Amino acid sequence: MKSSAPPPAAGRPSETRPEAADRLVAVLAFSGIVVSLMQTVVIPLVPELPELLHASPSDATWAITATLLAGAVATPVMGRLGDMYGKRRMLLASLFLLVAGSVVAALSDGLGPMIVGRTLQGLASGVIPLGISIMRDELPAERLGSAIALMGASLGIGGALGLPAAAFLAERVDWHVLFWVAACMGAVATVLVLALVPESRVCTGGRFDLVGAAGLSAALLCLLLAVSKGAAWGWGSGWTLGLIGVSLLILAVWGRWELRIGQPLVDLRTAARRQVLLTNIASAVFGFAMFAVSLVLPQVIQLPKATGYGLGSSLLTVGLVMGPSGLVMMAVAPLSARISRTRGPKATLMTGAVVVAAGYLLGMVLMSEIWELLLVSAVIGAGIGLAYGAMPALIMAAVPVFETAAANSFNTLTRAIGTSAASAAAGVVLAQMTTRFGPLDVPSENGFRTVLAIGAGAALVAFLVAAFLPGHDHAASAAARPATEATSAEPADN
Incomplete structure (x- = not known):
């Protein structure tokens, strides 16, 4: 049967003046970075969470697990609601949940309130796919490529830049300040969206599934x-x-x-199209690949030098090593857009996968000095920045404009599932490959190298999956079509 969703109304990207477009991109990218900060703000506290929250170590991990679960639920739901009732409206709702969750966490001294706060923070995870969809509706074609590349990379940018800042604050102030800072940044993002981001006219209405x-x-x-x-x-x-x-x-x-049903939460027929399906598979595999660096490098940096391979440095050093990768992601966003424009987003994704694999292989050799790990982190960050800019372009080239937010949200979800699977797989490897250090068993050097090898292998699998994507040259231009040109798109069969 045909979808009962009405055709979208025309957007107005051609009316967006250059200075207004600059402000729109800046605000949306800032909002994405703020949301991604919530993933790293708690990392410096992880060893101390049981004591801080008066809970057992296993119970304290719910402060992290709750955010993961809430984000997985919220991402596809917010994307669909954005397509139906307004992307700006859902963006503001997400930011409001982030602020509310940060305030609850800042006021908490026990496990229960912390889980509530972290759950509310996780419900804001739909901000990045919503931002990409707003860009498609509002920006002229010549600005869209670099804008979505920056927005796509904002998840990695915020995570990388947030770690050194969170580590610095955690060592010098009361831990509650971390969440007050997150609340303030969320409030700033909310005000900026209210003031500078218009509501798109591309809206389907209909009944929510x-x-x-x-x-x-x-x-x-x-x-x-x-x-x-x-x-x-x-x-x-x-x-x-x-x-x-x-x-x-x-x-x-x-x-x-x-x-x-006529108006599904996820249009599985659209999701089964070759380009959408393969992009989502590549995203899941790439999500698996990118996690290894976040797990291995911090542990190698912090393990004592007496192990023979640890560098004996602080968490702040971890942040300073990982932080520049976020700057690299930001720097390669224009390059990602340029490759997509000239060679197609398929080529960009494949290039990013090769760079990530090269970074992991480099890490297997260079693990003995801080500057070596800094180089490894930067190379992997460059690959992630390239790939993250290509994935939304591939999705948007294959779906109608009135399904943009839902399709991008589902793509983000597949990436998160891949990352979660990587965490589990790496945990198993490091738990099995250990060495005795004093009274403790710690991950061995070969264990770390094995995880890096798995990351390189996953990146190469993503490369192979991307190689089977349609090779037509108009993918980038199709993704960049403004809403006014996309209104002729037929709703997917249902």
Whole structure:
């Protein structure tokens, strides 16, 4: 049957003056960076969370797990609501949740309030795909490529730049200040969006798929809970295997439901198109690939020198080593757009995957000095920046303009699932490949190298998946079509 969604109204990107376009890009990129900061703001506190929250170590990890689960649920839901009722409206709602969550966390002294605050922060995860969709609706074609490359990279930029800042504050002030800073930055982003970001006219209306949202949320909660807690529960335990089984069962029923209704949460027929499907697979694999650097480098930097391979430095040094990768991601955004414009986003994604693989292979050799790890981090950051700029362009080239937010949100979700899977896989490797250091078993040097090798392999798999993407040269220009030209797109069959 045909989708009952009405055709979108015309947007006005051609009326956006250059200075207004600059402000729009700056505000949306800043909002994306602010949201990504919430992923790193708690990292300096992880070793101390049990004491700070008066909880056991296993319970304290919920302060991190809650954000992951909430983000997985919110990303596709906010994307669909943005397409239906207004992307700016959902962007503001997401930022409001971020501010509210940061305030709750800042006021907390126990595990319960902290989990509530971190859950609210996770519900803001849809900001980046919403921002990319607003850019497609509002910007002229000549500005769109570099803008979405910057917005796509903002997730990595905020995470990389936030770590040194959070580490610096955690060493010098009360830990609650970290969340007050996050709340203030979220409030600034909210005010800027209110003042400078227009509401797009590209809006479908219609009825929200509550059953589909509930089904996908339940499936993701079961899957990610099993992945994130599998190491603690045991990968062969009844809880882990049971949650994975329930997740697969729910996904099967959910998929059947989404194929039968007229206005689904996720248009699976569109998602099954070759370009969309392969891009989402590449995103999941790339999400798996990019996590290894975040796990290996901090541990190598902080392990004592007496291990023979640790560098014995502080968490602040970790931040200073990882931070420049965010600047590199920002710097390569224009290059990503240029490659996409001249060779197509497929070439950009493949180039990014090769650069990431090269960075990991470099890391397997260069692990003995701070400057070596800084170089490795920067190379991997360059590859991530290239790839993150290409993925939204590939998605937008293959979906109607009135499905942009939902499609980009689903792409972001697949990347997050890949990252979660990488965390679990790397955790298993490092738990098995250990060496004795005093009374403790710590990850061995070969364990770290194995994780880096897995990251390189995953990046090469992403390269191979991207190689099967359609090679037509108009992909970048199709992604850059303004909303006024996209109104003729037919809704996907349903």
